[in-house]
Amino acid sequence: MKFAYGLVKNDMVMSLQSNPSDKEETDARSQLLKSDEMQRLCSQAQSEYRQGNYYAAIGFLDEILDVSVWAADLRELRAECYIQNGEPGKAINDLKAASKLKSDNTEAFYKLSTIYYQLGDHELSLRPKTGHLKIYQMLLNLDQDHKECFSHYKQVKKLNKQILTAEELIQEGRYQDAIDKYETVMKTEPKVSAYTLHAKERICHCLSKNQESIEAIRLCTEVLQLERDNVDALKARAEAYLLEEQYEEDSLDMFSVDTSFPVA
Numbered sequence: 001m002k003f004a005y006g007l008v009k010n011d012m013v014m015s016l017q018s019n020p021s022d023k024e025e026t027d028a029r030s031q032l033l034k035s036d037e038m039q040r041l042c043s044q045a046q047s048e049y050r051q052g053n054y055y056a057a058i059g060f061l062d063e064i065l066d067v068s069v070w071a072a073d074l075r076e077l078r079a080e081c082y083i084q085n086g087e088p089g090k091a092i093n094d095l096k097a098a099s100k101l102k103s104d105n106t107e108a109f110y111k112l113s114t115i116y117y118q119l120g121d122h123e124l125s126l127r128p129k130t131g132h133l134k135i136y137q138m139l140l141n142l143d144q145d146h147k148e149c150f151s152h153y154k155q156v157k158k159l160n161k162q163i164l165t166a167e168e169l170i171q172e173g174r175y176q177d178a179i180d181k182y183e184t185v186m187k188t189e190p191k192v193s194a195y196t197l198h199a200k201e202r203i204c205h206c207l208s209k210n211q212e213s214i215e216a217i218r219l220c221t222e223v224l225q226l227e228r229d230n231v232d233a234l235k236a237r238a239e240a241y242l243l244e245e246q247y248e249e250d251s252l253d254m255f256s257v258d259t260s261f262p263v264a
Helices: 005-016 022-032 035-050 054-067 072-084 088-101 106-119 132-142 147-171 175-188 193-209 213-226 231-243 247-259
Strands: none
Touching (some): 035 072, 054 072, 072 088, 106 147, 147 175, 175 193, 193 213, 213 231, 231 247
């Protein structure tokens, strides 16, 4: 990746042309005087990135972006550092900004949508006007020949439909049908653990409502071993314990729900 420091300097000039207050103008002019320092930081950030020293690169980029908030390319570089470090959630804000700062930024849109998917952000996936389905649609409008995006979009759309259908079945009290549908969800996307965990937690709920208490306790416990603060799994297990007349265990789970100190 190559980034011209001129972009950073131009950003500081832009800040002077945006009717700044006296203090903002003084600050911007002060930063312009530090252009050589900024150029050095840019070079060091790129060097550290190329060597795989992502934390060091992020440190240099933080310093630059504190001054030059409009540098879309540098935001993308910091986002890539976060992704390479196994912290994709931290890349989201930079990619959102980059997608707005640079017109037709298909790469930023694609990375953003895949991050949401990998994180298994169900709230976003179930809000089509603001979630990653909407992002995929925007990306395909920008580049209809983006084969990876089109393939993944079909996968996201299919999974989203299955989750919506399962939730509708739960609302209708058709718990066995909902269990079957969530088992399909796990088959559709076996590689992203967040979707598997979500599906198992909802199956726990269905088993408890279906009075299949033994299996509900087993599966809820499995979920809680992976995610100790999963309140819905705690509630479902508490209901199952109550059906089994295991009142002490029921009380422990409800205490965990009320106090946010889960007991797996």
